[in-house]
Amino acid sequence: MKIATWNINGVKARIDTVLAWLKETSPDVACLQEIKSVDENFPRQPFEDLGYNVETHGQKGFNGVALLAKSPLEDVQRGLPGNDADEQARYIEAGISTAGGAIRFGCLYLPNGNPLGTEKFPYKLEWMDRLIAHAERRLAEETPFLLLGDYNVIPDPVDAKNPENWIGDALFQPESRRRFRALTHLGLTEAVRSCSEEADIYTFWDYQAGAWQKNNGIRIDHILMSAQATDRMTGCGIDKHVRGWEKPSDHVPVWVKLAA
DNA sequence: ATGTCCTTTAAGAAAGGA
Numbered sequence: 001m002k003i004a005t006w007n008i009n010g011v012k013a014r015i016d017t018v019l020a021w022l023k024e025t026s027p028d029v030a031c032l033q034e035i036k037s038v039d040e041n042f043p044r045q046p047f048e049d050l051g052y053n054v055e056t057h058g059q060k061g062f063n064g065v066a067l068l069a070k071s072p073l074e075d076v077q078r079g080l081p082g083n084d085a086d087e088q089a090r091y092i093e094a095g096i097s098t099a100g101g102a103i104r105f106g107c108l109y110l111p112n113g114n115p116l117g118t119e120k121f122p123y124k125l126e127w128m129d130r131l132i133a134h135a136e137r138r139l140a141e142e143t144p145f146l147l148l149g150d151y152n153v154i155p156d157p158v159d160a161k162n163p164e165n166w167i168g169d170a171l172f173q174p175e176s177r178r179r180f181r182a183l184t185h186l187g188l189t190e191a192v193r194s195c196s197e198e199a200d201i202y203t204f205w206d207y208q209a210g211a212w213q214k215n216n217g218i219r220i221d222h223i224l225m226s227a228q229a230t231d232r233m234t235g236c237g238i239d240k241h242v243r244g245w246e247k248p249s250d251h252v253p254v255w256v257k258l259a260a
Numbered sequence: 261a262t263g264t265c266c267t268t269t270a271a272g273a274a275a276g277g278a
Contacts, residue, residue, distance in 0.1 A: 009278085010266050034278085036267065061267055062277060112278060152278095206278090207264035250265080250278085 005148035007251035031107035035064035059089040071096040082130035108149035113170030128179040144229040159219035191223035232258040
């Protein structure tokens, strides 16, 4: 089965692009970020017409996440636990049943954190601390569990075409990178680095300054897997070509295949 | 070369977020 994540940068603006990609790759599960839509306005019908069950956690104007799955989505949980005052829609989690047992998916849109020196950066770090705590609880269940999404973290210098350009950016701060490592140190395996040895693999190219044309990208969309999920991994990939389509998102899909 | 895009507000641009 194929499980994908993609920051689509607005479902209203991207609907045709997203549908074209779904028809091309037909993932069994798709985690979408930055839907920029309230739940009531999410265009469910075209996705359901392609055979997907749809669950959303949206808000007005920005943020918002969605889960699509060909199987029924069970035990849907909206919002990252640990801070009732957090009103930003950045996390949705659900499970599906497979022949090999249940699998659970967390779809996340981690705060950007820029600019440094504002309340945005500590919010990012606090959100990451809550994600670590939540992952720790899920991992204790010792079941197949995946955390997929836009982490807004460049884990290492190799994950940027020009790492020197990101020194003053929240995505590349030691505090952000340390927390990403803490997540993996809990026992989560990062899919792409564990199944690909390619260089220059990125998931985001800014709309500005000809970043795509220069391949000036960064790798900030990640799939983290529990041991029980990792043991079933049969492949992974990045749908880079989608960045060259008409009306592209600035991110591209990342996917992993698990033995059914 | 802050060289782009999406959304909201509110009635044509401008601001916020990325």
